[in-house]
Amino acid sequence: MTLFKKAAVVLLMLATTACTNPDRFGGNGGADGAGAGLGANGALAGSANDPASPLFFNQTIGDRVLFAVDTSTITPEGQTILNGQAQWLLANADYRAVIEGHADEQGTREYNLALGQRRANAVREYLVSRGVPSQRLQVTSFGKERPVQVCSNESCYSQNRRAVTVLSFSAITS
Amino acid sequence: MMKRILTLLVTLMLAGPALAQNGPLRLTITDGVIEPITFAVPSFQAETFEAQQAALDISRLVAQNLAGTGLFREVPAAAFISQISSFAQPVAFADWRAINAQALIVGAVNVSGNQLTVKFRLYDVFSGQELGEGLQFAGTVAGWRRMGHKVSDAVYSRITGEGGFFDSRVVFVSESGPKDNRQKRLAIMDYDGANVQFLTDSSSIVLAPRFSPSGDRVLYTSFESGFPRINVLNVANVGRQQLQTAPGEMAFSPRFSRDGRQVIYSLSNGGNTDIFRTDLATGQHMQLTTAPSIETAPSLSPDGSQIVFESDRSGTQQLYIMSANGGEARRISFGDGRYGTPVWSPRGDLVAFTKQNAGRFHIGVMRTDGSEERLLTSSFLDEGPTWSPNGRVIMFSRETQGAGGTSSMFSVDISGRNLKALPLQGGASDPSWGPLQP
Incomplete structure (x- = not known):
């Protein structure tokens, strides 16, 4: 539960700084790798009590899963969160997601980029295994460039080794 | 007397x-x-x-x-x-x-x-x-x-009786802002930290610039699109364009070939990272590694015939050497800990690297057969060595720990003596030492 609270605090912090970072989808929302923005309209739409809202996805289900040192294995806790993410994505077919992989600072830059990709991909594969169409999911990695916690010990590192599912609203035309 | x-x-x-x-x-x-x-x-x-x-x-x-x-x-x-x-x-x-x-x-x-x-x-x-x-x-x-x-x-x-290195420049990443929202932009300076000029703004993350052998261009990784991509920047007019790599979800860790006509780099797809080469004139791509593990940080030998790179195919990051056209690789690092970011020396006899062991980071050198490993530095986080044009000095990044941690650049002789911080305003990382200027 404390994880969700922390995530919510981080979300609020990020929401206030998001405007300084151009979004990868062309200029709104997004927190440049911190993984809490919403590409669609730059605001945290809806309410955490509305199961169809992105806020519900981010806060109630949980937008991120955490990893052990130098691994990309989805933990049992991670599976629970991803099961919820998959259900939500199946119920809200107008949303796509970019999964952003991150690493803690204990590693070289290039390796951490590749490790983050591995983590993001593990999340994508899990979501696809739960029925989410793969064309709605993209992966990227920020390596160690965007920690959410800044101390240099395991209490922060464990929060930074993460893969964050960042929603964007866009009807799929195909 | x-x-x-x-x-x-x-x-x-x-x-x-x-x-x-x-x-x-x-x-x-x-x-x-x-x-x-x-x-x-x-x-x-x-x-x-x-x-x-x-x-x-x-x-x-x-x-x-x-x-x-x-x-x-x-x-x-x-x-x-x-x-x-x-x-x-x-x-x-x-x-x-x-x-x-x-x-x-x-x-x-x-x-x-x-x-x-x-x-x-x-x-x-x-x-x-x-x-x-x-x-x-x-x-x-x-x-x-x-x-x-x-x-x-x-x-x-x-x-x-050896070449000098004073009339040379270094391209690097200038850093500002807190650890969780660090602003990064490419910059260039004289070898001694004088004449700093910015080459990009800080609107998106930029990483690990690499000089071309003649110093006219710089390769770097940019998050402009939200996905790591390789850009080529012209130093004289700071014009830049994206490198057309082989298809992949992420491209990073680029380096020029010694003739400046080809780029070797890492490409990630589906959680797997391999090394590729792209010819700038023809646009042709060649995949050089095929293992399901992470292969990255490639660096060519001075004669262009071999590539040293890092891979975790053994379970942890280690250094390997293969032919410039790919194929079987031989492992050269066997000490305790992990080895990454290898860089072949300009003389061809040594490989500089980052080593992680027992919670510390080191910059070190070893011969190309892995023998005579020597660690030159030790700190909370040292990484990313680059060679002076004459192969006598190594520059690298050092990050300090904690919430207020910052990055700065240091140089050290390959003897391990003469460790010095570059006198720069603000944070700096990822140096790439260019050639002697004409």
Whole structure:
């Protein structure tokens, strides 16, 4: 539960700084790798009590899963969160997601980029295994460039080794 | 005098071939302990009134460059017995011997409009001979530092018999802001941290710039699109374009081939990262590794025939060498811990790397067969070595720990001596040392 609270605090912090970072989808929302923005309209739409809202996805289900040192294995806790993410994505077919992989600072830059990709991909594969169409999911990695916690010990590192599912609203035309 | 000769003899016996001052002035750089060569640089002569400041500045810069290597020690002007009042005047060697200056550098500067010329002579004080011929360099008044660097390179080369590195530039990432929202932009500076200029803004994350062998272009990783992609930047006009890589979800860790016509890099797809090569003229791609593990940080040998890279195919990051066309790779790192970011030395004999062991990071070097590993540094987080053009000095990033941690750049001799922080404003990381300028 404390994880969700922390995530919510981080979300609020990020929401206030998001405007300084151009979004990868062309200029709104997004927190440049911190993984809490919403590409669609730059605001945290809806309410955490509305199961169809992105806020519900981010806060109630949980937008991120955490990893052990130098691994990309989805933990049992991670599976629970991803099961919820998959259900939500199946119920809200107008949303796509970019999964952003991150690493803690204990590693070289290039390796951490590749490790983050591995983590993001593990999340994508899990979501696809739960029925989410793969064309709605993209992966990227920020390596160690965007920690959410800044101390240099395991209490922060464990929060930074993460893969964050960042929603964007866009009807799929195909 | 007697004492000096004795000291010299003792030094010779202890250091063996390191200091060979029998005959011409010559410093052979070895990994042994060396006694620095002593030198005197009287202020260069100003041949015109306008040249006064430049003459002073250039002679100080030459002294700073030489002393900064740790291989030379300056005899301060306060010790001088005789003064140099003209560039052409015969040198009173006895006066310089008496103050134990082994090398004497005499110079003159002329300024006309915005044109600056500097000439110098290097004397071997104890043999009473000029070492090499007098040389002259011409440039602009604004570019006076380059003229000072060129004089320094010539002096360094004549005494060590090796190429210099002073008239070179370094491209790097300038950093500002807190750890969780760090702003990064590409910048370029002289080797000593002077003349910093920005090459990009900080609107998106940029990482690990790499100079082309001739110094005209820079490859780097950009998050402009939200996904890591490789850009090519033209240093002269800062124009940039995305490299058309083989298809992949992420492209990063680029380096030019020695002829500047090809780029080797990492491409990630489906959680797997491999090494690819793209020809800039034809746009053709070639996949060089196929393992399901992480293969990244490729660096070519100086002759272009081999690539050293890191891979976690054994379970942890280790260093491997393969042919430049891919194929079977042999592991070269076998010590404790993890090894990453290998960089082949300009001479071809060594690989510099980042090592992680027991919670510490090190910059180290090893021979290309993995033997003679030596760690040069140790800290909370050292990474990303780059070689000076002559292969004698390594520059790297050092990040301090904790919430207020910042990154700065350091240089160290491959002997492990002379560790120095670059004097820069603000944070800096990911240096790439360019070639000697023409």
